[in-house]
Amino acid sequence: MADWRQKAVAAANAGEYDAALDLMTGGVEFCASDLLLKGKCIQLSRGEKGRQPEDAAAAFKSALELDPEFVPAMIELGWIYYSVFDDAPEGKKYFERALEVTRQHAIEAFRGAARCAEDISGSKGRDEVIRLTSGFVSADDIDESVVVQS
Numbered sequence: 001m002a003d004w005r006q007k008a009v010a011a012a013n014a015g016e017y018d019a020a021l022d023l024m025t026g027g028v029e030f031c032a033s034d035l036l037l038k039g040k041c042i043q044l045s046r047g048e049k050g051r052q053p054e055d056a057a058a059a060f061k062s063a064l065e066l067d068p069e070f071v072p073a074m075i076e077l078g079w080i081y082y083s084v085f086d087d088a089p090e091g092k093k094y095f096e097r098a099l100e101v102t103r104q105h106a107i108e109a110f111r112g113a114a115r116c117a118e119d120i121s122g123s124k125g126r127d128e129v130i131r132l133t134s135g136f137v138s139a140d141d142i143d144e145s146v147v148v149q150s
Contacts, residue, residue: 004028012037017045032070035063039076053084074098106136 004023011020020041024034039059042051057080063073074094082091110133117125 002028005034008034008037008041012041015044017041018049021045021049021051030062030066032063032067032073035059035066036070036072036076039063039073043080053080056080057085069101071098071101074101 008020008023011017011023018041021038024030024038024041028034030038036059039056042056042059043053045051057077060073060077060080063070064077067073075098078091078094078098080091081087081094085091110129113132114126114129117129121128
């Protein structure tokens, strides 16, 4: 990990969002995760140094340009459009895309886990993995009155 990246992550983890952002300037090369961190720091810096929610959204969109299936950026864009820009239809588009990509990954993971479990324990192991899929998301998960974002 590049030295500036380690310092930026440490600053962000310490709640020093402006310091983290100051490290993300100049001729540094960003990956999607860097841009996600940048967007989150912009949001949490509360508009200091002239940074605005639109700047955070631009960072998240840049992350998606680098990695069109980067679910964390889709989720952040969904929330920023929904709760900051008061644009539920646009937020919904990002959330739905995140769900579709996540679904594709989850299916592949469950498929692989079921095949491994079947090789290890036969059909009993495969059936246990299949049972896990039915409880993957519950109505309680969706109906949380307080949403916690990481």
